[in-house]
Amino acid sequence: MTFADKDRRFVMIFTNMNLDYIINHLAEDRHCYEGAVSPPIFQTSNFAFQTVEDMREGLRREMDAPFYTRGVNPTVRTLRAKLAALEGAEECMVFSSGSAAIAAAVMSQVKAGDHIVCVQKPYSWTTKLLSRLLARFDVSSSFVDGRDAENFRKAIQPNTRLFMLESPNSTTFELQDLEAIAAIAKAHGILTIVDNSYATPLNQQPIKMGIDMTVHSATKYLNGHSDIVAGVLCCSREKYEEIFAGEFMTLGGIISPNDAWLMLRGLRTLPLRMQRVADTTPRIVAMLEKHPRVEKVYYPFSPDFDQYELAKKQMKAPAGQFSMALKAERIEEVDDFCNRLKYFTLACSWGSFESLIFPTSALIDSANYSGSPLPWNLIRFYIGLEEAEVLMEDLLGALTPQP
């Protein structure tokens, strides 16, 4: 049975490409692997050919078939097909980190003399990519408040080539109206990229809203087990061909076959994990919002959030991150609250099984409260897969002043 025959058979069984089909069956090619349910790890750098003619054909098809693992590797290809289908994109490339994916996506679309309009407060290394690295190559950037789509239109210059978005961001969670901004971009011949790490393709599909490319830190929800660092870039076939032959192969920040396999395994439970955090996080947020020691909670799915209506319109379900400003006089009170939590681990990142906290106070020398652009009493939370009751009890305990 050929690949095509087998895919036709699956299409007959599964009349449309639903989530379960994508996650469990799409691009598994089990008939090629002795029926192995879990795909093999193609731990190889290169692929052999029988004749020069075959090798010539291999080179011609380097973008689509295994020739050298920096290009196409079968384990990675299975993962790519699933991620593209989840995003509703024609193609997907997987990288060794989210930052590598973002850098390849942005760099592929600009040249010296171009201008980028970026949403304010994106991921910290996205800021550095634009304002430090690309600035050295004469690419300039403006950062705008993305809560009003018109701010993007107002920031357009004759040389504006790209809008860089992140909705919501992962500290204070401001959203951008993706449909409105995509329409402004299209009217001006400007390309759009969205960092979709927060929502995942299950909760937000920017390409269907008119956005050109999406990027992810797959380190977060997509892998979901705090055991690899990886990134994803989804785009059209046309952009794929351009980027594959350019930044993808040149910069070469690829994922290893072994890490791709781990991510395939992580992906099997993505819907379950997203469902869990969607169930537990709003309950925990509601409890914190009522607590007298809490000044403010920043959570897109809280009815008190400024952009609650847009959050509900644009994203299918709540996710597990929020921030909380603690009512405190001194930074030591914030530190004390964090230190007393038992089920929340003090660590960066998010999107895995374990609940996490990242207090702004960790960024600040406690003698200098004004050392960060973020409020010193702000704590970023990620709700993991634990029981809501266990986490709520832990939070209440740490919020209660010690005698």
Ligand SMILES: *Cc1c(COP(=O)(O)O)cnc(C)c1O
């Ligand atoms: C973590 C993160 C990144 C960077 O991804 P890495 O996998 O750590 O390189 C990019 N964007 C967002 C929103 C992130 O949270």
